[in-house]
Amino acid sequence: MKYKYILFDADDTLFDFRLAEEKVIKKSLDYFNISYVDNIVDNFRKINKELWKKYELGEITKENLQVTRFKRLFETLSVDEDPDNFNDYYLEQLASESILINGAEEICRVLSKKYVLAIVTNGIKSMQEQRFNKSTIKQYISNIFISSDIGYQKPQKEFFKYVFEKLEVNDKNSVLIVGDSLSSDIKGGNNVGIETCWFNRYNFTNDKDVKVTYEIKNLYELINLL
Ligand SMILES: [Mg+2]
Known part of the structure; x- marks a missing residue:
């Protein structure tokens, strides 16, 4: 694996x-x-x-x-x-609106059996925490990393270095980032040298100078991919 x-x-x-x-x-x-x-x-x-x-x-x-x-x-x-x-x-x-993306709960449940799952977000702390705490995926996620707690944000290298340290990552090849934003998630992954999965729900074209390892249109595709 x-x-x-x-x-x-x-x-x-x-x-x-x-x-x-x-x-x-x-x-x-x-x-x-x-x-x-x-x-x-x-x-x-x-x-x-x-x-x-x-x-x-x-x-x-x-x-x-x-x-x-x-x-x-x-x-x-x-x-x-x-x-x-x-x-x-x-x-x-x-x-108070913790509406999940189609498939998110099932994907987290299935993947949490084999992988350590963490959330990495630039979002607003109070909102992210409240929403996360009342969501059904909380039980499957080991950590939530919020940029304002760290003092750096995606796509900054320092943000990811902090995350790796907390998760005790020894090998960068063992980490995959999944996200919808080319400029923060994918670029961030590139900056720190990990593989990336672009969640491209709306069929956008990759117009940024970033390297996408995998591209998916819906979250269920992750099951076959991983
Ligand atoms: Mg996003």
């Missing part, structure tokens, strides 16, 4: 963040009496994505990211609402 450790990304790899996000944005708008307009979720995602990219590059802090995304969204809507309060409510609601 080649691998001993499987590192899973959390958002949109084990947890259906996209679905939860859409649900919670609508709920938060409603709570703050902001009218829903078409494309609001898409606009939010666009703004959020740009800011996460900056965060991954170490250009902004996570606190900055969290508030700025709503500040910008409200600007596009000409809405005068406190982005800080809105973000607090949004995160609180998001933390």
